[in-house]
Amino acid sequence: xxxxxxxxxxxxSQFWTSRSxxxxxxxxxxxxxxxxxxxxxxxxATKTTYVPLYKDLSTREIGQVKEALDSxxxxxxxxxxxxxxxxxxxxxxxxxxxxxxxxxxxxGTIDYSFANSSGFGMTDNEFNLLKKAATETEIAKLxxxxxxxxxxxxxxxVPEEGVFLKDVKExxxxxxVLNTDPGYKFTEQQIATMYNxxxxxxxxxxxxxxVISNQFSEYFDLHAATADGTxxxxxxxxxxxKKLVERDLQRQVQSMLGTLMGQDKVIVSxxxxxxxxxxxxxxxxxxxxxxxxxxxxxxxxxxxxxxYSGTGAAAxxxxxxxxxxxxxxxxxxxxxxxxxxxxxxxxxNNDVNRIRKDIQExxxxxxxxxxxxxxxxxxxxxxASLPDGVREDIEKILSTIVRTTISKDVAAELTQxxxxxxxxxxxxxxxxxxxxxxxxxxxxPWWVWVIGGILLAVILLLAFFIIRSRKREQEEEELSILExxxxxxxxxxxxxxxxxxxxxxxxxxxxxxxxxxxxxKLLRSWIAED
Numbered sequence: 001x002x003x004x005x006x007x008x009x010x011x012x013s014q015f016w017t018s019r020s021x022x023x024x025x026x027x028x029x030x031x032x033x034x035x036x037x038x039x040x041x042x043x044x045a046t047k048t049t050y051v052p053l054y055k056d057l058s059t060r061e062i063g064q065v066k067e068a069l070d071s072x073x074x075x076x077x078x079x080x081x082x083x084x085x086x087x088x089x090x091x092x093x094x095x096x097x098x099x100x101x102x103x104x105x106x107x108g109t110i111d112y113s114f115a116n117s118s119g120f121g122m123t124d125n126e127f128n129l130l131k132k133a134a135t136e137t138e139i140a141k142l143x144x145x146x147x148x149x150x151x152x153x154x155x156x157x158v159p160e161e162g163v164f165l166k167d168v169k170e171x172x173x174x175x176x177v178l179n180t181d182p183g184y185k186f187t188e189q190q191i192a193t194m195y196n197x198x199x200x201x202x203x204x205x206x207x208x209x210x211v212i213s214n215q216f217s218e219y220f221d222l223h224a225a226t227a228d229g230t231x232x233x234x235x236x237x238x239x240x241x242k243k244l245v246e247r248d249l250q251r252q253v254q255s256m257l258g259t260l261m262g263q264d265k266v267i268v269s270x271x272x273x274x275x276x277x278x279x280x281x282x283x284x285x286x287x288x289x290x291x292x293x294x295x296x297x298x299x300x301x302x303x304x305x306x307x308y309s310g311t312g313a314a315a316x317x318x319x320x321x322x323x324x325x326x327x328x329x330x331x332x333x334x335x336x337x338x339x340x341x342x343x344x345x346x347x348x349n350n351d352v353n354r355i356r357k358d359i360q361e362x363x364x365x366x367x368x369x370x371x372x373x374x375x376x377x378x379x380x381x382x383x384a385s386l387p388d389g390v391r392e393d394i395e396k397i398l399s400t401i402v403r404t405t406i407s408k409d410v411a412a413e414l415t416q417x418x419x420x421x422x423x424x425x426x427x428x429x430x431x432x433x434x435x436x437x438x439x440x441x442x443x444x445p446w447w448v449w450v451i452g453g454i455l456l457a458v459i460l461l462l463a464f465f466i467i468r469s470r471k472r473e474q475e476e477e478e479l480s481i482l483e484x485x486x487x488x489x490x491x492x493x494x495x496x497x498x499x500x501x502x503x504x505x506x507x508x509x510x511x512x513x514x515x516x517x518x519x520x521k522l523l524r525s526w527i528a529e530d
Contacts, residue, residue, distance in 0.1 A: 020480075022473070050077050050086040053095060057083055068099060097145045100196045132156065135201060142197050143176065148184035153177045156202055172205040174198050176212045178220075191220045208243075217255050217263075238276050241364060246270045249405065253371060257394065265376040267430065273368035275407075278361055285355040296350035308341035365407040371398045372424045380429035391425055398423040 019027070054065065059082050066085065069076050074095065077086040087095055136154040143152040159170035176198065180186075195207050212220045249270045257266040289297045373394065379385035402422050403411055411419075512519040 020476075048075070049089045051089045051092060052079070053085050053087045053092060055079075055084040057085070059083070065099065068102065069095075072098075093142055093145055096142055096197065097193065100142075100193045100200070132158065139176075139198060139201050142201075143178070143194055146190055146193065148181050148186060148190070149178055150181060151179035154198075156205075158202065158204075171209055172202050173209040174202060174205060174211070176210070178212065178214045180214045186220060191222065194220070195222055217258075219251060238274070238364075241276075242272060242274050245274065245366065246272050249369070249371070249401070253373070253398070253401065256397070257373065257375070260394075261375055265430070267374040269372040271370045271372075272366055274364045275367045276364045278363060280358075280360050283355070283357040283359065285353075285357070287353040287355065289351075289353060296352040298348050299351050300349040302345075302347040304343075304345035306341070306343035365410075366405055367407060367410055368422070369402050369405055370422050370424075371402065372426075373398065374426045374428065374430065376430045377427055383427050386427055391427060394425050395420065395423055398425070 136156055139154045140152040143149055154176050156174045158172045195210055198210050199205050199207050250268050254268045288294050377383050377386040399419050402419050
């Protein structure tokens with residue numbers, strides 16, 4: 001074992017001493033570089049990156065969010081100034097959804113760090129485009145974290161700010177289409193969470209301007225303030241109720257006709273006249289049990305009959321009124337004073353229906369309604385391309401909706417012609433409908449190309465110098481090996497020195513091998529001379 005360790009030590013020492021100074025520097029630098037890279041990767045892998053969760057919150061609401069995070073055991077940091085709160089980057093989406101379901105934030109805005117990709121030289125239009133796209137993407141990511149949502153597409157419209165103070169400030173709008181799991185039903189809290197996420201993500205966005213539907217054209221609406229039937233006493237509540245009625249009717253007609261003609265070939269508008277007068281009344285009604293004979297039901301009866309027959313006295317008695325049916329007397333009177341007397345009395349107690357009604361009318365009634373529909377024919381420029389009878393079918397459908405929607409008291413007084421007048425169907429091309437926008441080419445600023453070119457040039461130069469240095473090192477190693485070999489070369493002691501005698505001997509040997517006859521003659525001549 002000791003011999004092996006000693007051998008390894010000697011080999012290592014020999015290998016290190018045999019290296020040049022430049023090779024030693026490269027080897028030491030490579031080891032230090034690997035260690036430094038591993039240290040940096042470890043630091044960044046274990047480092048917790050905090051990003052803003054909310055910004056521009058009040059100190060009171062920052063405290064409420066802090067308590068919510070403490071209850072969940074989430075690490076966080078309060079930014080300087082106390083108006084923003086930072087959380088680990090990987091928990092941002094889940095916390096936004098969780099806190100939104102609890103009603104946070106009530107003020108401030110949700111922070112999306114989309115502006116990190118912007119740089120010097122970007123125009124306002126490019127920045128606004130990136131801002132809009134990033135906001136839509138982030139909102140879709142948040143909504144997809146909700147249970148039952150497979151995918152979400154978000155389209156927002158943020159109006160441009162006017163340059164003058166007197167300009168009317170328009171409101172932002174948002175449309176969201178969800179791809180939901182089949183058969184999944186959202187709870188009221190989940191729907192409120194989606195509305196809260198969208199409303200708090202976009203400035204000047206009211207929940208009334210948010211439309212959320214799924215792939216089956218089913219809408220998810222917040223419960224209106226008029227659900228309890230009390231807010232219709234205010235003007236705002238009445239306007240809200242009128243808007244809800246018109247919106248529900250418009251969606252119903254749009255969905256039905258869109259299925260028939262195509263969603264992009266039908267435009268529907270609904271207007272209503274609603275009576276918000278509330279009436280509370282009490283009715284005390286008395287009706288006969290037998291309405292045909294106008295009689296009540298007998299609950300008790302008494303009948304008395306008297307008869308008398310004799311002579312010497314005339315029958316006496318006072319006749320009752322002819323209109324009296326309950327009490328009456330009959331008598332017979334003789335001419336001679338003799339006679340018979342008979343009296344019958346009957347008393348019947350009848351009872352009738354006594355009805356007491358406490359009536360409270362509905363909070364509102366639809367007094368009048370108008371439905372306007374524009375239908376685009378299959379061939380937009382040719383109105384005759386619409387099949388015969390389709391327009392009449394649409395008018396019949398809308399007339400039925402009008403009759404069943406209007407209050408029964410009003411509908412009973414209307415004729416079919418009057419109801420048909422409340423429906424208007426127009427067949428013409430929809431020139432102003434939205435069309436598919438061509439894919440916008442990504443606009444890359446010039447400075448990106450400049451920086452990319454510089455980086456490419458630097459990479460090529462580094463590669464060239466690295467290859468050149470390696471080639472030079474290889475040549476130097478080969479040259480050093482040759483020099484070492486030359487230093488170790490020793491002259492062969494057996495090597496003969498080239499002289500005239502040796503050259504003659506080699507020629508004779510060559511002649512003896514190639515021309516033996518001539519060589520023999522030459523030898524005979526030399527012997528003869530001797």
